[in-house]
Amino acid sequence: MTAFLARLLGRLPIGYLQLTHHPGRLLAALAGIAFANVLVFVQLGLAGSMAESVAIPYRLFQPDLLIVSPAESQTLSDAATLPRQRLFQALVHPDVTGGTPIYVGRATWISGHEASSSIQFFGLAPDAGPFFHDALAAPLISLSLSDMALVDTLTRFVDMRSFTDATPEAPVPFEMQNRQLGAVGTVSIGGGFGGDGVFLVSDQTFFHLFPQRSSSTPSHILLALAPGAESGRVAAELAQLYPSDTVRIRPVAQAMDQEVRYQMTERPTGLIFAFGVAIGVVVGIVIAYQVLSADVADHIREYATFKAMGFRQGFFVGIILEEAIILAAIGFWPGLAFSQLFYESLAYLTNIPIFMTPERAVAVFIGTIIACALSGILAMRKLAAAQPADLF
Amino acid sequence: MANTAIAVRDLNHFFGEGEARKQAMFDVNLIVERGSLTILMGPSGSGKTTLLTLMGCLRAVQTGSVRLLGHDLFDADEATRTVMRRRLGFIFQAHNLHESLTARQNVVMGLQVHGRGDRTRHAKAADHLLRLVGLGERLDYLPANLSGGQKQRVAIARALVSNPDIIFADEPTAALDKVSGLAAVRLFKDLGSAHGTTTVMVTHDPRILDMADRIVTLEDGRIVEDRRGSLPRNGPTAPE
Numbered sequence: 304m305t306a307f308l309a310r311l312l313g314r315l316p317i318g319y320l321q322l323t324h325h326p327g328r329l330l331a332a333l334a335g336i337a338f339a340n341v342l343v344f345v346q347l348g349l350a351g352s353m354a355e356s357v358a359i360p361y362r363l364f365q366p367d368l369l370i371v372s373p374a375e376s377q378t379l380s381d382a383a384t385l386p387r388q389r390l391f392q393a394l395v396h397p398d399v400t401g402g403t404p405i406y407v408g409r410a411t412w413i414s415g416h417e418a419s420s421s422i423q424f425f426g427l428a429p430d431a432g433p434f435f436h437d438a439l440a441a442p443l444i445s446l447s448l449s450d451m452a453l454v455d456t457l458t459r460f461v462d463m464r465s466f467t468d469a470t471p472e473a474p475v476p477f478e479m480q481n482r483q484l485g486a487v488g489t490v491s492i493g494g495g496f497g498g499d500g501v502f503l504v505s506d507q508t509f510f511h512l513f514p515q516r517s518s519s520t521p522s523h524i525l526l527a528l529a530p531g532a533e534s535g536r537v538a539a540e541l542a543q544l545y546p547s548d549t550v551r552i553r554p555v556a557q558a559m560d561q562e563v564r565y566q567m568t569e570r571p572t573g574l575i576f577a578f579g580v581a582i583g584v585v586v587g588i589v590i591a592y593q594v595l596s597a598d599v600a601d602h603i604r605e606y607a608t609f610k611a612m613g614f615r616q617g618f619f620v621g622i623i624l625e626e627a628i629i630l631a632a633i634g635f636w637p638g639l640a641f642s643q644l645f646y647e648s649l650a651y652l653t654n655i656p657i658f659m660t661p662e663r664a665v666a667v668f669i670g671t672i673i674a675c676a677l678s679g680i681l682a683m684r685k686l687a688a689a690q691p692a693d694l695f
Numbered sequence: 696m697a698n699t700a701i702a703v704r705d706l707n708h709f710f711g712e713g714e715a716r717k718q719a720m721f722d723v724n725l726i727v728e729r730g731s732l733t734i735l736m737g738p739s740g741s742g743k744t745t746l747l748t749l750m751g752c753l754r755a756v757q758t759g760s761v762r763l764l765g766h767d768l769f770d771a772d773e774a775t776r777t778v779m780r781r782r783l784g785f786i787f788q789a790h791n792l793h794e795s796l797t798a799r800q801n802v803v804m805g806l807q808v809h810g811r812g813d814r815t816r817h818a819k820a821a822d823h824l825l826r827l828v829g830l831g832e833r834l835d836y837l838p839a840n841l842s843g844g845q846k847q848r849v850a851i852a853r854a855l856v857s858n859p860d861i862i863f864a865d866e867p868t869a870a871l872d873k874v875s876g877l878a879a880v881r882l883f884k885d886l887g888s889a890h891g892t893t894t895v896m897v898t899h900d901p902r903i904l905d906m907a908d909r910i911v912t913l914e915d916g917r918i919v920e921d922r923r924g925s926l927p928r929n930g931p932t933a934p935e
Contacts, residue, residue, distance in 0.1 A: 309814065310814075314811070315807065317795070317796070320796060321795045602794075604791050605792075605793045608791040609804070609808075610777075611751075611780060613780035613783075614777075615774075615777060694785075694787050694789070
């Protein structure tokens with residue numbers, strides 16, 4: 304390693320040799336860097352999990368435009384209702400080929416033994432298969448029978464194994480909202496942070512479960528456009544059809560992005576995760592600074608000697624940055640390994656969609672390098688104490 | 696002047712500011728010939744170390760003049776003094792070896808200050824110097840595994856490896872036994888004869904006084920005695 308670094312740097316790798324000269328201290332430093340990495344990874348993982356759980360329901364939809372009420376229009380699950388009349392109005396546009404309403408409600412599922420889960424229900428027209436993900440088209444037909452449901456195998460706090468064999472021919476019975484329901488199939492969506500699971504039912508079953516809701520006031524309206532129609536243009540033209548401020552109409556992808564951004568930047572949970580990331584970065588910088596500044600202090604006489612010999616400031620900057628990069632590059636990997644273990648444990652325990660992405664790993668690696676380099680730059684101030692004249 | 700390595704003229708130096716300001720050097724004048732071995736002596740606080748650091752570009756000259764290898768150090772900024780120091784070799788009483796580097800690597804640093812070079816050539820040069828000071832069997836030893844005398848010999852090798860024009864040494868033989876001490880000073884003398892290397896040394900080691908070309912004694916920041924050894928005696932040197 305010394306020869307490799309010497310070839311790379313064009314000089315003796317003083318930083319590497321200093322760090323490895325005290326293995327115990329190096330291990331403690333690496334543990335500190337790894338700990339900071341875990342802090343950042345955990346917060347990023349939770350934030351990413353929240354974004355993913357927000358996005359998953361949107362991915363059930365095939366069509367191009369989503370119409371929602373302008374009130375409470377930021378989230379899919381908490382949307383206010385809007386008149387179904389808006390659907391019929393939209394159908395007059397020549398580029399709108401079809402539309403379907405969606406009804407969203409929430410109910411508590413008490414499955415015995417004091418276990419309860421908050422379930423989000425999507426009420427859909429059973430013949431609206433083309434508006435949804437291809438994999439849903441056939442199962443949706445089986446919802447035509449009253450009080451049938453597609454249940455979420457990733458529902459928290461409930462043992463869903465008994466539902467895995469559910470079919471339209473042999474529905475698995477369960478009870479919710481004081482009604483006997485039958486599971487005719489399963490989906491794998493997961494509840495994320497807003498609930499514990501997502502069940503799909505027909506619109507008619509939805510009204511049985513939520514009798515206060517009316518078919519004339521859906522939560523959302525999905526519109527499919529003619530091939531080649533530009534969704535932004537059609538959305539703008541449709542907006543002209545409606546009285547001002549009565550609907551909010553956006554492409555589905557845009558609605559998803561905006562909700563993710565809303566959840567991440569305006570809701571308390573997203574801000575908490577952002578603070579968590581910031582705290583992790585600060586902890587990392589402080590740990591790296593402590594290690595590097597202590598190292599500078601320990602070698603102050605050697606640095607003063609090098610100054611006396613005629614080494615320039617750039618040489619010392621190089622040593623400290625070398626140490627910073629080595630600490631970051633080595634400390635990152637145990638942090639990554641522990642974080643992966645944490646993700647897998649949390650996903651297993653909570654069913655939230657938390658997983659390591661290559662983009663996140665690379666971003667944290669680069670961030671670690673930058674944070675350690677920044678710590679090194681701060682630690683360089685101690686170099687001023689290296690006075691060669693004091694050596695005599 | 697061509698034979699002059701160091702010319703000190705009317706040198707005064709102060710430490711501290713305001714009421715705490717204290718004068719450490721008083722109108723010091725000294726000419727050091729190229730290739731000579733000069734010993735600075737004097738009691739503690741006499742100013743010999745201050746004079747050494749001023750001549751060695753380790754402190755800024757405040758008043759008076761220090762010409763080093765033809766360059767006036769008055770008003771020289773830190774960058775200029777840093778470049779000048781590359782032509783010098785320093786040997787500290789506390790050796791100041793880098794604890795993480797082997798004996799060979801410590802000596803190689805004396806060459807790397809001049810920039811990237813052939814690593815093999817650097818290693819060979821370091822090995823040669825270390826053998827010259829009797830450490831051929833300790834090339835890959837860390838300082839922690841060397842005795843005090845061995846560390847000092849590594850420090851001597853580090854100072855000499857880049858063939859400096861002037862060597863500034865502070866008690867270089869204090870940690871050495873008689874044989875090693877005499878050998879080290881003989882090495883300085885030989886370098887002076889062969890390459891014109893000048894040596895200025897602070898020492899109280901009576902074993903090596905006889906080998907000096909000149910012994911300058913300071914007291915209270917002033918030169919009080921200037922004795923010549925193998926060089927012709929002419930009393931305290933006046934600047935040209």
